[in-house]
Amino acid sequence: MGSITLKQVTKSFGDVNVIKPLDLEIKDGEFIVFVGPSGCGKSTLLRMIAGLEDTSSGNIEIDGNDATKTPPAKRGLAMVFQSYALYPHMSVRNNIAFPLKRAKVAPAEIEAKIASAAKILNLGDYLDRKPGQLSGGQRQRVAIGRAIVRQPSAFLFDEPLSNLDASLRVNMRLEISELHKSLATTMIYVTHDQVEAMTMADRIAVFNGGVIEQVGTPMELYRNPVNRFVAGFIGSPxxxxxxxxxxxxxxxxxxxxxxxxxxxxxxxxxxxxxxxxxxxxxxxxxxxxxxxxxxxxxxxxxxxxxxxxxxxxxxxxxxxxxxxxxxxxxxxxxxxxxxxxxxxx
Amino acid sequence: MATTQSRTLARIMLFPSVILLLAWMIVPLCMTLYFSFLDYNLLIPGNNDFVGFLNYEFFLTDPAFIESFFNTLWLVGGVLLITICGGIGLAILLDQAIWGRNYVRIMVLAPFFVMPTVSALVWKNMFMNPVNGLFAHFANWLGFAPVDFFAQIPLLSIIIIVSWQWLPFAALILLTAIQSLDREQLEAADLDGAGPFSKFYYIVLPHLSRAITAVILIETIFLLSIFAEILVTTSGGPGYASTNITYLIYTQSLLQFDVGGGSAGGIVAVIIANIVAIFLMRLIGKNLED
Amino acid sequence: MANKNSNKSKIIYTLLAWTISGMIFFPILWTLITSFKTEAEAISASPSLFMFDWTLVNYSDVLNRSPYFDHFWNSVVISVGSSLLGLLIAIPAAWSMAFVQNKRTKNLLMWMLSTKMLPPVGVLIPIYLLFRDFSLLDTKLGLVIVMTLINLPIMVWMLYTYFKEIPHEILEASRMDGAGIVEEIFHVLLPIALPGIASTLLLNVILAWNEAFWTLILTAANAAPLTAFIASYSSPEGLFYAKLSAASAMAIVPILILGWFSQKQLVRGLSFGAVK
Missing domain, CATH: 2.40.50.140 (Nucleic acid-binding proteins)
Incomplete structure (x- = not known):
């Protein structure tokens, strides 16, 4: 299960309101993309859902339970970071095992889960390497592997492809979409790239200046943008x-x-x-x-x-x-x- | 990253350091300040009467203070002059393509790791001793009368020893700074037809100015408190010829047991050090921002 | 044209650099050599660099006639003990300042550094009297406390600069992966920062080993580390050059070796980050 409901959520740093009162319902199994220019509040909102930032007011509900004050470790969510945030001192195997060890999973089960993640993500040959020895795309896969072994109720992606070169980005885009189809787990994906948003999303939320301008399927946004901002943001050129x-x-x-x-x-x-x-x-x-x-x-x-x-x-x-x-x-x-x-x- | 939880945690984890440093700095400093207004001598038990600024008056008008104040200035200024000039020269030299640079670096750096008492005693006995020191042997060999370093030029002798200790520090910091100089700037200057001196004056020196300021300020903080080198060589003599403020306060406090007078001196030393520290803090603070 | 010219200048620069660095290093070399001479040769009016009868008698004399090992041990306990204790206090503080920054972080850091700039004579009398009243004079514990406190700002500062280089996202990832703060520090932060922590430890051992104000003032026979032991040679004993050299050599060689290992970190630690 992985439905997430935001109710009148706000975030302010001092006098600056980064997120203005905002409501959003994310359905279980949905792939939703937060898109918008930099500084529009999309990453901040993702980090608030993750629990890495406090919520100034309003509620975040995960599967119907209020999780606004729950620490990140207890929310049952997994996150893939822009820089991948792999543990540089651990092998790929230990990187993937880390969340399982924290959850006190039995060693045999950990081995089994690593094996299956490695199979899904083609990591078999790299399990004993350190992240420093991997290419950008491989690191990205390890980061995703670390996220999927926990079987989280939702995945959070924070601009995961922005450090990859153009051709790799297209490949990873497909792989993530494929993964979503096979896992059918809720995914929240933050990007500033409208192409990623259009190609991957079930629904897109377009952010601007701390508010959501419009939420809808990619084609809805393309055909019927509610305003000039959305019209200009979606579509290329x-x-x-x-x-x-x-x-x-x-x-x-x-x-x-x-x-x-x-x-x-x-x-x-x-x-x-x-x-x-x-x-x-x-x-x-x-x-x-x-x-x-x-x-x-x-x-x-x-x-x-x-x-x-x-x-x-x-x-x-x-x-x-x-x-x-x-x-x-x-x-x-x-x-x-x-x-x-x-x-x- | 900042949740209320992590902020609370951060405060708790900062607590020991802050409390300990606060206790280390504020408590004794307040006690020193308090003692400096008392007529308090450990050898003369009494009421420890409040005497106002009398201790300061005695301390500041004492000819020993005047002499040691100037000695401190000479000591700090002399060492700074030698180490900065020598350090720039060494840094430029070590920056060149030379064979065995690592060994050269190690040799230049070595004096910094020698404990002050060892370097002072080695210089005092094995080099500057008027009878058996190497310098005396050398002077005799040349046919000159040997110099009695600690009797004739006590302060200069100490300046030489301390400079030897601090030259590696200046050279190392300045070398690090020189190595961060953008080589393309020098190549551009070559294309513009600049000679070695104009390159040094217009490019290298301005690039080093920040590092030089840092070396000056940091060395000054340490040099104001030179103590062991004086203690084991001249004990401040002859007379007060090689006494600096730190050593003067030490003799007043722990040899003459004049707590009040020594405390007044301590406060004076704190004020002098603060003037330097303010400049140093500005420099470091600027750096924190980039 | 470049090749011939640069080869020639390389030779000149090399000669110059070796000559100057040799002169700078000479007092240490001379001390090491003298420590293997007899006392008579040590004060000889025509001193020899290598052509003498090498002997170890000075070392055995120093070790047998004075409690050298006691002082050596005091130095080890004081420098290593204070550095370890300092790490224990400084790591949490550096974590806080590097990863949970706020408006006051910078001021706090500056304030900590400013305590390092307090001249020791400013607190000499109170510390001396407090140590006397708490029976800490001439004890290793007393010196460990003082060394920890005077080096704490440098430790916090160095660790802070190392921690700052670790991306926040890695620590956040561990939080998302279910790690509590203790696990975050032990499984993620410390292993990643290990090289920085090691060089912080090393530099502080060196600084504490060579500290020569408080060690001379607060110790007598019992807790005196090598700095104070060597200072005792300033009396007429110092005229026994060979023995002075042997004692000095034993006091400086361990730290010289440690120092050469930590030369890069030295710049960072001693310039308080003003030079990178």
Whole structure:
């Protein structure tokens, strides 16, 4: 079991409120990702759930029991740290055995659990090495191994992939997702990388300035972001934002179009601009088009793109892919907007 | 990481150190301060009357204090001058590519590990003795009259001994500092056409300034309290020619049993040391921030 | 051009460095050599560096005619005892300051260091009188207490700098893994910090071994360590150069060897972190 409920949880350091009153329900077996820019409070909240930080007010319930004041060792949670936090003086075997020894598990059982963890994580050949002799990816596996042998009610991951290089990160991402499918244990995963969030999460909680802006499945957030912040944070390349002149009766102050929803057309479109830098990625092409009075728009186009630097192009997007935001940046219901004149220059 | 629990624990674990140091520093210091206002001599049992600042007046106007104050200044200043200049030279030399650098380092460092009583006695007897010392033999061989070090130049002799003890410290700290100098800076200076002297003056010396300040302050703290070297060589003599403040207070307190006078002297010494300490603490405090 | 030139300068620098370091080391070398001479050769007007009859008689004389071993033992007990006791008090304090920092941590650390800067004469009389009243004068226990206290700030400081380098996350991981504070310190912190703890111990043994204010003032015959024993040679006995040399050699050689092992840590400990 591993359901975690946060009720009006806050955290303040002196006068600074790092977490503003916050409610969140994490279901048993769920993979939830906390994502947001650095300093948004996501790591702090994770550490509060772990018990490594005090909760200033509110309650944290684990499996229905109030655990707000429970010390970390007694919460039944396991954590994988950004730096892996392996014990440098212990072999891989002893690193994995450490939590079991603390829990006074019988030696025979410890051996069995280490063996099964080593099998799951392909660590068999490294059990007698010290962490210093392992590569980043191997260390990461040991850290995960140390976490799974305890059979915790939930796993906490604190930016576990940020110290790995790009290709390894993709592999580990898959392995962690695979692990979640096979263990079906609750996982809370903190990252600043929206790609990790989108690819791994059952649900994503987008953090900003100590509050959760939106919680939902990856596609919900992609399709229906509640505000400009979420719209800009989810999706890569980032959504294009264009400020518009206020028109009577229309609360729209800015609109947003995702790069993949912008099309280069022959006929007159919504905007006309000059092609700037072209980034060829092979399977796709990112065009940066300078539009007078609007700024630079990013377009995601096919891999084979014949355009050249300096070409004049027309851009368009279907109306149902254009999002409207009011002056607070809140997304407006997408039915009631006015005529195209607002959108075009 | 900071939960209420760990904070409470931290306080408990700090407690013994804080209490012990508090007891070690505050209690005796207050007693010294208290004694310094009393007419208190262990040899003259009496009422230990309160005499106000009389002890201070006697101590500060005593010609012995004036002489030992200047001796202290000479001692500290002389040793600092020798060890800093010598230390910079040695540090630069040891920083060069040389054969057997580790052995050289070990030899340079060795005097620091010699206990003060040994180094003072070895120098006093085997080197500076006017009859049998090596220096006397050497002077005779050259045809000069040997110098009677501790009779003719007692303070300078002690400065030489103490400098020998502290030169390794200065050299080691400065060498460590020099080695942290970014080599690319020197290479850039080479490209800019800087000669060895301008490189030393504009790059090495500014880089060392912090380490030099540290050496000056730390040595000063220790040098103000030089004691054993004086005790086993000159016993402060002839007259007060090689008495420093520490030794003067020792003679007053434990040889003349003048608790009041010695305490007043102790407080004066604390004030002098504090002036140095404040600068040192600033330097260390700055360092704590980076 | 570089090769020829740099080889030439390497030779010059090497010669210069060996000459100067040889001069600095000479008094120690001379003491060691003299300790193997007869008293007559030791004061000879044409002293010889190696060409003399080597003898061990001075060592046997020092060992037989004076309670050398008692003093040696006193030095060991006082320096090692005070360093171990100091570690016991300093490790928890350093843990607190390195891992549970707050606004006051820095001030506390500075205050601890400031006690090290208190000149001993400032507390000479009270300590002497207190020791007299508690019958601690001329006892090893008394000196162990004093040495522990005067070196405690350095110990806390050194351990603090070593502990600071251990990532917090490792200690937090152990907490997540179910370790209590005692297990955290014994199974995780101490093994990781062992090299730092060892060099802290070593440096403090050296400092206590060579301390020559309190050891001279607070001891007489019973508890006198080697510093005080050697000081007794300042009387006419000191004119027996060979014996003085033998006694000195025995007092400094053990610590010279320890010192060479700890030279790197020395900088850290003695500059209070001002030089890294």
């Amino acid at each position: 980032k959504m294009n934002f264009i400020d518009v002149k206020p028109v009577d009766g229309d609360p729209t102050r800015s609109i947003g179009v995702r790069p993949e929803h912008l099309k280069v057309t022959q006929e007159q479109g919504l905007w006309t601009g000059k092609v700037g830098v072209i980034e060829h990625l092979g399977s796709e092409t990112f065009l940066h088009v300078h539009v007078d009075g609007v700024g630079t728009l990013t377009i995601k186009d096919d891999g084979e793109c014949p355009l050249q630097y300096g070409d004049q192009v027309n851009l368009t997007a279907s109306q149902n892919k254009i999002m409207h935001f009011d002056k607070e940046g809140v997304t407006l219901a997408s039915l009631s907007w006015g005529d195209n004149a607002v959108v075009a220059q």
